[in-house]
Amino acid sequence: MTTKRIVITGIGATSPIGGTATESWANLLAGASGARRLEQPWVEELSIPITFAAQAAVPAVDILTRQETKRLDPSSQFALIAAREAWADAGTPDVDPERLLVDWATGIGGVWTLIDAWDTLREKGPRRVLPMTVPMLMPNGPAAAVGMDLGARGGERTVVSACASSTESIANAYDHLQAGLADIVVAGGSEAAIHPLPIASFAAMQALSKRNDDPAAASRPYDVDRDGFVLGEGAAALVVETLEHAQARGARIYAELVGGAVTSDAYHITAPDPEGSAAARAMRAAVETSGASLEEVSHINAHATSTPVGDIAEYNALRRVFGDRLDGIPVTATKASTGHLLGGAGAIEALFVVKTLHERMIPPTINLDNPDPEIPLDVVTSPRELGEGDHIAISNSFGFGGHNAVAAFRTFSD
Template sequence: MERVVITGMGVMSPLGNSIQTFWNNLINGVSGISTIDTFDVTNHKTKIAGIIQDFDAEGILGKSEARRLDRFSQFALAAAEQAWADSKLDSNHIDAERLGVYVGSGIGGIETLIENIDALRQKGPRRVSPSLVPAMISNAAAAQISIKWNAMGPSMSPVSACAIGNTSIGEAFRLIRSGEVDVMFAGGTEAAITDLSIASFGNATALSTRNDDPTKASRPFDESRDGFVMSEGAGILILESLSHALSREAKIYAEIIGYGASSDAHHIVATHPEGKGAYLAMRSALKNANLSPDEIDVISAHATSTKVGDISETMAIKQLFGKQAYQIPVTANKSMLGHMLGAAGGVEAIALAMSLKNGIIPPTINLEKPDPLCDLDYVSSGARQVKINTGLSNSFGFGGHNAAIVLKKYE
């Protein structure tokens, strides 16, 4: 079997639109949450989100391309461009049939859909864009990346809700490990901060309403947490077989050594109250990596800041790791990023790769009074510099989809 490594990374996030800016803000405990200013939130219960700042789509993609793409595809292409440049791969010296794309989105082009529904109702059917469907379908981002880089290998847009990033990375990992491809773009993208989305999630009482203090709103494991904060962005990684990477003397961030997936088989939106599916995914990932629980040095938790979700993930960690659970640092990137939905797993995988490379665990901010049922070591007192070799990253989604990946420091 081929070993699989990460040789390029690109990010669009509320904490910055480059790897270094994103990483610096993450380890310094900076919150990317602010008041929504892209539409009128006067009548909304929730008025806050993690919004991408200083994004010049036309400057990055060109005017004509930017105009025909939904925002979620724009983010994906921008992050993919960063990752490709970072990897230093050369299109002229790569087998296009062994270059693939696994990039997903939970909601796809909802902004484009809403704009065209408004056009239909206000101006009639002749004003609906003929490019509506290719712009809004959730596989558009993967398709656009494939077209731009002439990636003629497997191309897919996994849809596993908020587990998409890890699902994409894990399935791409499997392809490379089996020897079917050499290189894969993998990750997730999302641009769902719209009037409609905020209203729906808000009415479902899933979102935080701490509108008067946005930077304190996302509070994983804290007793006063009141829901997640929706965010947008993209996290794209270049995965490559180790043999291919070594043949061109590539820079390597980390190695992917395990992947596990499961289903709660419980409820369309509610997580399993005992974290059974989460436990199964993590157990499968460790087995796939041929690791015992005591070999995990850090856990990047899904930790959305919901009442049930944070407790059930904590329970799952305890079930898998036993007494060792209390010795493993756990970090919650969403305390700063908010919940990027389909983009979350990709961005959090980038954060974990940077942690392993630099020996720094980002903090879980806003954890002031832990929920009594959330009693693990959540790295709540600032970033922690520590020797770490292997890390586990969790992503869970509506429908009971669970995906966990294991990364290892490359030496």
């Protein structure tokens, strides 16, 4: 079977550092942090031990209609915002609905809807539970919302694989298009889990940073003083299509998606395999699927959550793949700015890789004051030019359950 060229023609986002893809990218380059103190009364009422997170810079209620916010869980609200921006950015393609497919991801789904409905049931009785509760809480709610809004009849697929979810959706988009299942795929992910229960749970497992006194500096990948991740929220979307289809409609092309791969550790429910063998296999496969060479990889957007164990495990996997050549590959860890969007993390990071290749500018990793000597990487700490020529970049995502997903992109040329 002939390998088709797959390209990115639209991007959209709502993140802790910007209400759009453009704003998020500009603030990322400026070294902004989306982490800030939580002002909700439940923080004090429930004695939540972590008092900060990376909330969306622009609340969904400021963008969507009142009816949309009432009928959609926040995870679906963010999805709709990002997908609409990406679709408009792609030029609102005129495509056969049966050739338009949505592959969307979430790590948790409608946690706000689920727990609010449970509270309503206990406090006010079953008659007060909203009839839209199940459609709002189901993990495929965001995919359905995007699919209905765009009129996609080629499929509305949902990936739920923790923090690897939306990178897996992007890898799926590549496969869908190669298989001829669609002409365009809208791929992405969203999460809205800044809720007392997930925060309490992540805190109990010692996964979150405890820097309540300095939220902006809390996420610090590769730093010797890193102590956990910062919980984030938001969504990002990519419009992905075959080169033939994009050129036929005169679309602007950001970058090429050259491959994606998914593997699993089968090691531990929350901890990554410290040897990184399965993660390494995903990186190799994502690049080599399209016939590209690992020698061509010249940038890495790392998963890099800022946890003591996770950052080292990913480094071990990277060293397995690239050997001594890793020392000369610029690495960036954008969760330092955005926090960790869980199921939406891979999508926003893939968007950043696409912008990196299109603008030939590598965004910085903030808060790296004391680099960990056990992780000797070329970490980009101020915006750095990517340089001319052909470049391949990979975006890594790893999730609870041992899920590994990697997407590979290339600078576009005719």
